[in-house]
Amino acid sequence: MKNNTQTRPAVFLDRDGTLIEEVNFLSRVEDLRIFDYTAEAISLLKNRGFLIIVVTNQSGIGRNIYTETEMHTIHEKLQSELDGAIDAFYFCPHLPCDGCKCRKPSLGMIEATCSDFSVTLPDSWMIGDKKIDVETGFNAGIKTAMVKTGYGRRHIRDLERTPDIIAENLLDAVRLILEI
Numbered sequence: 548m549k550n551n552t553q554t555r556p557a558v559f560l561d562r563d564g565t566l567i568e569e570v571n572f573l574s575r576v577e578d579l580r581i582f583d584y585t586a587e588a589i590s591l592l593k594n595r596g597f598l599i600i601v602v603t604n605q606s607g608i609g610r611n612i613y614t615e616t617e618m619h620t621i622h623e624k625l626q627s628e629l630d631g632a633i634d635a636f637y638f639c640p641h642l643p644c645d646g647c648k649c650r651k652p653s654l655g656m657i658e659a660t661c662s663d664f665s666v667t668l669p670d671s672w673m674i675g676d677k678k679i680d681v682e683t684g685f686n687a688g689i690k691t692a693m694v695k696t697g698y699g700r701r702h703i704r705d706l707e708r709t710p711d712i713i714a715e716n717l718l719d720a721v722r723l724i725l726e727i
């Protein structure tokens with residue numbers, strides 16, 4: 548049973564370095580720093596009817612740096628700071644070497660979204676700061692925006708495929724996506 552019968556495009560959002568400051572393996576909710584433009588960017592997308600989906604690799608769980616519960620505490624705080632605007636969080640707790648199907652650039656989290664919601668994939672976007680986020684978008688056949696925050700500036704040099712948009716930050720990316 549899908550959450551929502553109305554088919555909508557989604558924006559798949561990376562978490563660290565895209566919505567919030569990149570701190571290596573964020574484990575304490577006290578260290579959560581949401582970019583000051585994140586709430587505005589998400590509300591612009593939401594007003595245009597996009598589903599707001601966070602897709603995040605959290606190998607810190609597999610590395611025993613923090614627990615799944617600690618991660619959920621951070622997600623609850625992020626959700627409450629954004630007035631509940633996020634429709635769903637999907638996370639991969641595995642290590643790169645585990646060969647799971649959910650770790651970006653694999654598509655497990657996007658596939659999970661499509662089984663939980665009715666998503667118009669061709670009109671959907673992936674936004675992130677790393678090469679793997681761009682690759683995830685290409686692998687899913689959706690449009691991709693790369694932001695220069697987080698690892699963005701460093702990862703731009705390594706890109707093998709060019710995203711549809713390269714933007715200074717999330718708000719910039721959203722304005723370009725919405726053409727405002």
Ligand SMILES: [Mg+2]
Binds near residue numbers: 561564697
């Ligand atoms: Mg990131």
Ligand SMILES: [Zn+2]
Binds near residue numbers: 650
């Ligand atoms: Zn995984």
